[in-house]
Amino acid sequence: MKNLLSSIKISVPEKIFLKDPESSDLGKRIIEHSILLIDEIGFDNFTFKKLGTKIGSNESSIYRYFESKHKLLLYLTSWYWAWIEYQLVFSTSNIPNPEERLLKAIEIVTQTIKEDYDFSHVNEVKLNQIIINEYSKSYLTKEVDSENKEGYFEVYKRLITRLRDMILNINPEYKFASSISSTIVEGALHQHFLKDHFKSITDCSEKVTPTKFFQDLTINAIKPK
């Protein structure tokens, strides 16, 4: 898996960046260190000036790649979901049993990333933490609708659509296939957050994973009555 992943290129909607960060050394350093810095100080406290200092480069140079820190967040989140989508497609394609396939898919979208896949300059463990802590901020804005039209959330929506199709494949009569899919993906991030900060309102922990919870929930919900 590791080797295969290192050789493919994750593709992110082009309009998100001004200049493709994959196209230069500076661009890759921006991605690499923005992940480390956002994980460290949080997106709210993150600035291009601080990032410039970290990578020994200039604020103005970073603006040549991303027109704002918000666009950089959109880039990182799109990259993450594209990476998850790749894993999902790859690891479910050879499972013939629809229920088994769905369980695997739920595992992929709800698990904590524990291992750094060393996908070039991206630290996936820390990126996963950023998604848990900051993903909502990428769409909870007054500009969602226009940014959605620009296609900035395509990857995320496509991932949820794939999950939905696997559910409908098991039970085409289930009325809430889209809603349960979006609930699984968003809800898993939330449960991960709760187990780190609000333990009293989750059953999830190191032993009981969000994966188990959502697998159980989904199987019971979609079974024909």
Add this chain to the structure above:
Amino acid sequence: MKNLLSSIKISVPEKIFLKDPESSDLGKRIIEHSILLIDEIGFDNFTFKKLGTKIGSNESSIYRYFESKHKLLLYLTSWYWAWIEYQLVFSTSNIPNPEERLLKAIEIVTQTIKEDYDFSHVNEVKLNQIIINEYSKSYLTKEVDSENKEGYFEVYKRLITRLRDMILNINPEYKFASSISSTIVEGALHQHFLKDHFKSITDCSEKVTPTKFFQDLTINAIKPK
């Protein structure tokens, strides 16, 4: 209901404010118009200066009530959840059947507020919209843990605990009572957001409510096998 609600006082953790906004005319205007303004321009674009202009008062006067706009958001969200909790307790107390009671509780926490209850100076319809669009921002910060210790999220956690207890009352063996409760509350906000901005990944609409989805989901999940 309306009359009853107008006569009780919703109580918010004291440490959230510097001076109780309920204690003065200016305080009430701050609450009233902050709801209108945040709903209008979004929390990110909201400033005390703009609010001051709206209410014909001064920025510095608002700082006497709240030490930051973040604290004001915590106040509004605590107020909202306390109000929901009150409705929950009130409207389930006389339902003897545990399953019926749970279904009612899910209805309360997942419904859209469509009617302005005219609870003094609070516009509940717009406050509900603010919760949908901004609630996550109140806890997705680097300061969650210390603010949690201060008790700023008590009301929210208590509400989820109440839901959990109703579920355990039906099936004490169900392993994920806390997780499903937090998923219902958070997930309902998310589904409301999706139906307004990302229609393709939800089944919810004007006709199919998040309430129906979560009632169906929960009943199937918690039934003893």
Add this chain to the structure above:
DNA sequence: CAAAGGTGATAGTATTACTATTAAATTCGC
């Protein structure tokens, strides 16, 4: 070898999220 593109350095702007100080208005205790 010259032109083009990429990067770095510096400066500047409007706005934000506050703090501090003082003055004016209002309310309260007696």
Add this chain to the structure above:
DNA sequence: GCGAATTTAATAGTAATACTATCACCTTTG
């Protein structure tokens, strides 16, 4: 009803943010 205390308003000021603009240098490429 008056003086004291509290509340509010007005002004000014600060450090940081989220950029934009300009220019110089350095490298790559045709």
